Amino acid sequence: MSNMFIRTISGVLYVALVILTTFSGEFGQVFLSAFLVIAAMTEWMQFDKEAKDISFPTALSIGSIFLSIYCFTGIFDVDVEQLRWLKALLIVMLTTLMMNLAFNSRDVPKKLFHTIFGLVYIGFPLIVLPMLPQYMGENQPWMLASVFILIWCNDTFAYLFGRTFGKHKLYERISPNKTWEGFIGGAISALVASTIMSHYLTFMPIVGWVGLAIIVLIFGTVGDLFESSLKRSFDRKDSGKFMPGHGGILDRIDSLLFTLPLSYFYIRIIENLAQ
Secondary structure, three states, rough: HHHHHHHHHHHHHHHHHHOOOOHHHHHHHHHHHHHHHHHHHHHOOOOOOOOOOOOOHHHHHHHHHHHHHHOOOOOOOOOHHHHHHHHHHHHHHHHHHHHHHHHHOOOHHHHHHHHHHHHHHHHHHHHHHHHEEEEOEEEEEHHHHHHHHHHHHHHHHHHHHHHOOOOOEEEEOOEEEEEEEHHHHHHHHHHHHHHHHHHEEEOHHHHHHHHHHHHHHHHHHHHHHHHHHHHHOOOOOOOOOOOOOOEEEHHHHHHHHHHHHHHHHHHHHHHHHHO
């Protein structure tokens, strides 16, 4: 079975998962967020050979993030009493995480930093994911889907343009394969895609869609380069083997991790200006 065929199948399955959960309502969007957190945190804990043995703290970290999503997105109409208990449970779990690291590890600072960095780098951006579709008091799944579509357009055409026309390196020390020609090709495709979306998705003006595309292409590229630098520092080619032909899940969502928070705040600004 050719690598291109495997790459295509795994890519199609990933896109299908994203689209299906995005358009399955608020619960589906939370599921997508939790799924990506679990998969990405599991990979991240394997980056450091000395840190990967802390499976119990990893599980606690994943549970803590999911509880944070549950508590603070407000999509389940959690009442005050339930929220109090959930926050208490979150504190207990995080305390247990710290104690487990302190009493069962010879290299506490390094392992603790590795875990907390993963929470900040992976967990916090993905907490925003279920909140992103909320626009003008309604759940607009196309708002979330558009961010994924813009990232996919940018990544795909950056790759194609880079392979075909690439001569000038974008940041050779971190990512030798990225070129300015690829960046320009990805930028053009993202801007074209945002213009097309503005024609059919009229709940946000064309200026808003173009601005979102600019955020995606700039911070998506930064996120990609940042993850590449992490892999180089840990001497890894791929983040994992979660997606055959593509590498790991972190390789797929590196742009998303930087784009989501900025897109969320940008959409809130557009929303306030429109009111």
